Every structure is written in structure tokens, then in C-alpha cells.
Amino acid sequence: MKPVRHHVTRILKFTRFSFSDLIASAAPTFLLIAALCVAAYLIVDPAPPRRVTLGTGQENSAYDRIGRKYAQELGKHGIAVALKGSHGSRENLRLLNEGKVDIAFVQSGTTDQAEAERRGLVSLGSLFTEPLWLFLREHKGKPPITQLTQLKGMRINIGARGSGAPRLFRQVLEVNGLDVKEIQASQLDNTPATVELIEGRVDGIVFAAAPDDPLIQMLLATPGMALFDFAQAEAYTRRLPFLTHVTLPRGIVDLGRDLPARDYHLIAPTATLVAREDLHPALVDLFVQAAARIHSGAGWFQQQGQFPSPRFSEIPVAPEAAKFYKDGPPFLQRYMNFWLANFFDRMWVVVVALGALILPLSRVVPPLYVWRIRSRIYRWYGQLRAVEQALEAAPPERREEVSKAQLERLNDIEQRVNQISIPLSFADDLYGLRSHINFVRQRVIGQVSSSTD
Template identity: 25%
Template structure:
């Protein structure tokens, strides 16, 4: 679709559907991203730039990530957002949030991080320990709670809710003994950390997670060499979705999905396996229904 035709259709769609519009008549999209310096904020900034080049007006909103993003979409305070698959699944099945999916974006890797010299070798050894599960409102915190439940700890961990940077600092200072993070590989903050870290293997918990929550979780591995590890670390993978509010006009959803794939080489997804946006897998969004506009885009691609 040409930029001029897309702009005309977007303007018409925005005015008809009551989307917020600027002086140029184009609808303004509010994109809920993530915390400062995190992968959703970085990817959101790139996607916002591509959408602007594609004829949109876009405002990227910093958030705590998945759970907050879903709440903002459900309440009409955002039009687009990123979410981990398990948070989005919970939003649709449990909370009945009116959201839809535009694409499965890339694979996230669950990182359970300890100091290099820590005596913690297994998830079960987190019993009674100080653990950060991720910031309040983040998808990491949802996943971490489920992982701790699957680990069947002999006694509960002592839980804190810190974001990634605070977790790294707290680990280095001895205020916590482990923390969770869910993101692409490598996660820049971890790769550049001066705190000596090691990842724990988590793949043994995938069967229990799948029995409870279905095929949201996969066995995967952080490749050898990442974060200084000499060998691959088997862990848990779960995708990230680009989601939207149900009421997003169909023409807008189609155009956003089109721009997403036209610009995928410039979005710089994570380099690890499962990182690349691919039309073959983008429609795999589980119980989160594809928006009709996105579905129409995929039909136009596949015929």
C-alpha cells in the first residue's frame, strides 16, 4: 500500500471511528511499551519511528510492561502494546480483557540470575531465599510466580519486586540472592553488567508449566557464550506479542501489521533463536484472537 493511500485511509478510519487525531487529520496511536532502557521501550521507539514513516502519528508511552500495557488497552488508554504471551493469555481467559493480537513478535527467555559464586544450583534451592521476581505490573513477575510454583519449594522464597537494573544492583550488594528476568538474548543490561552473574537451568519445569497453563511455554536454551557462560543454559521460552484494543479500526490494524513486516529488518529484534519476526509464526497467538485487520493482512500475504 502506498504511503499516500495509506494516509488517506488512516485519516478516514480515524475520523469515523473516533480515534484521536492531530491537525493533519491522521489518527494518533498510543503505543504502550515498557520501562526505561528495557527491550519493550527500545523496540517501541523503533516501531513508533517506522509507523510514523508509514503515515501514522504515534505516541510511545513508558510503562511497567505487559500487565500494565494490557490494562491500558482494556481501559482505552492505549491503542497498541507489547505483552508476554502468558500475561496476554491470562488477560483474555481470566480477566476477559477486550484485547486482540496483531503478531507474535519474538521469543523471550526466562533468566534466573545468581552471582557466579552462589551455592544456588537448582530452582528448588530458592526456598527461603531472597528473590526478586520483577517489577510490579511486569510480565516477568507473572512468569516468575508461575516458575516458583512449578518448582514446588519446600518453603516460600522471600519475594521482592524490583526491575532489572535494581535487581542487578541488589544482587551485587547482597540484598537478594537471585532474580528473574524475561527478555531477549542477549539482554544488554545483563551482557554489560559488572556484577559477575550466572544463569540457572529451568527447562525441567517446562512440563509442569505446560500441564497447568498449556503450550505457552517452550524448552529453549540461552546459547553458549552469552553472559560469559561456557555452555548453553536450558531454560523456559515464551513469546512476546504485539497486541491492541479490540476497538482499533480494521484499516488501522491492517496498516500497522503491514508496516510491522515491511520494517522488520530495521526493528532489530533479539539475535537469539526465535528472535526474528516471521509471518509463518506471527499468527500463533494462542487464545488471544487475531484482530480482523491483522487477519486480513495475513490472508493478503498467504493468498
């Protein structure tokens, strides 16, 4: 039984298929594909940052208060919004151009389309109207001011430096044929300017702000303060296309006190949300969705659902924002957490990478598999060649001794070859190797016989 068992252990081990060799052959390819997919996921379409800087306005202004609402909305999704105060629209535009903020409130008419495209700025839409408010002190015995040309020589605070009001008011004066130098212009911040007006040190102040600004609310209810009525509002909108004609309805401030006592015509630019074009698309989606929640309600000058809107902005609208206004929120974000939806939305990058890599790289695996199996057989041919070289190099007097040593070496080679485990489809290569071993053995035996003779 022992010789039979010994013979069985030396029988060649065959398998139908070698999974271990396939895994070993395919592993480098799969690792390379995985690495490239991860690189595509992180580099081609990186995850949105968790912190963004928003340029707002003066302390307690409408921009400042609305900025806090945006911070609260984005905070629900794990995005920290740092609020950077400013004097207003013009300064916010400068901060955007200098890269000191990622997104900011900017008044329409502050910049033109060509400049915005050159600076790499995009609009996320219009948010609300910001009427141009001109409050004047009433003087007993003097007729009310009905034309801006009557402001010549008067002390008017035209808005804080860095805000959008000074530039806007200059444009309004120019279409009336009036130069700002013809009035005594000052540029105090809104709060000190309001104090100056109430105490009579200036004759009028200019605001470009939403009606819920606390200073606007206070001045509308303060006796002795007259709001200028832009009776030619429609004409202004034709001359300055970024303006719209809005009406302050009678009694809107206080119905019981009938404030104001009549309708007032006003001209209004719109507040727009402007971002640098490199702001991550996912953050654009979040800001536009937040804008829809914050600004979609009815107000003094707007109907339900009128804002936010892609209209009323000379700055090109970002593609993601335009898509939102057309189709609503991204499909996945309607049903999933923001980060989970963003993950699946970005997975298309990995899918494209896989499609581009799997087909060509998969063609490498079969040849590697074949080479790995056959290399177990072919490496023994080097041993056979070494046996032949040893015979050829042996001197005549040592040929018999060398031949016997090589016979033992061949027996060892054959024993090891018989232990090789390979798939059945490669059996012909293995049997070919065994026949070649036998061929070399016969040659060595012939050398031994010739040496004996």
C-alpha cells in the same frame, strides 16, 4: 414584413428535449445521493486517526527501544505514535483495559482468551520470545543451584510491579510445589534490582525480557553471576502451554571468550502486540506490516521469518492481522501510498451506498421531469378558471364591461402561453390548453352578445 415577423415571434417554441429541466429535476436527487455517500464514507468507515498511543515498558528496556522503532516506521506514513512507558506487561494490560493506550506490548500468559474477549482485546501476533532469566550470585564452596526448590529462604527479586515477570515466576514456582512466600521476594525495578544483585544485597533476580535487553547482556558477561539452567524446560512447556523451550547457544554472547561456556535451556513466553478491538483496521494493517519489518530477522532464539506470527498467543488474533499472515499486505498497499490505498479501499462503502440509492431514487427523476414541464401548462388553467369565476360573479348591469375586461385578459394569457418552450412530446398538452383558452373566449363573447341584445 413586420406583421409576419411579429407572427413568427409568437409561434410556439418547441424543443426535442429540455436539458435544463432534466438537470433541475435531477439535481435534488443527485445532491441527496452525494450527501448520503459522503456520510457513509465518513461515518460508516471513517478515516484512520493520525495519532495512536503505544504502551511500552521501563526506560531503556527492550519494549521501550522496540517502541521507538514502531514510532519511526509508522511516522513514515504520517501516523504519530505516542509512547507511554510502564513497568511492563501487566501494567500495559491495565492501560489497555482502561482505554489509556490503543495498543501495547503484552507477554503471553498475562491473560486468558475469555478475559481478553470480555475486555475487547485482540492480538496482532507474537513478536519475539522473552525468556525467563534467573540470575543468581555464585558462592564459592557451594554447589550450583539446579532445582528451583533450592531457592527457599533466598532473597530473590521477582520483577517490578506491573511487569509480567512476577506472575510468570509465581506460576513457575507453583508447578514446582513452591509458594512465593517461601522465598524472600522483592519487586524492585530492573535497574536497581541489578545493582542490588551485584552488590550482594539480594541473591538472585528474575527477568522476562528479550536477550538484547542491556541488563541481560551485562549480566551474561559479568563474572560471578550464574544463569539458572531450566533443564526440565520441555516439562514446563507441557504444564504451562503458553511457554516455549528455547536454547541459549554456547558462545552466543562472546565467541572469543566462549560466553556462555555451554548451552542453557530456558523457558520463554512470547511478547505479543495487543490492541483494543476498536483500533482502526488500517492501523492494524500498518502495525502488522511494521512488525514484519522489525521482527522477521534471525536472532538468538528465532530463525529468519519465524516472527511475527499468529501463534503463541492466547488472545484472539484480529481479522486484519490474520489476513496479513495468510495473504500478505493488502493488495493496494503493495503498490500505493498508504493514504491513497486506504482511500480506494474505503471507496467500497460509497459503491455500496450508490448501489442502494441510485436505483430507487432514479425512479423519482422521470416523474419530476414530467411534472416540471406540465406545470408550465397546468398553472394557466387556474387563470382560465379565474376568468370564468369573474364572469359568473359579475352583476347583470356590469356583465358587458366585465366580459370585455376578461377578453383582454384572455388575449394576454394566450400571448404568454404562445411563448412557452416545451419538448415536442408535450405538444398535445399545450395545444389542449390553447383550445381551452379559445373555448373560454367563445363563452365570454357569447356573454357580450347576450348583454348587447
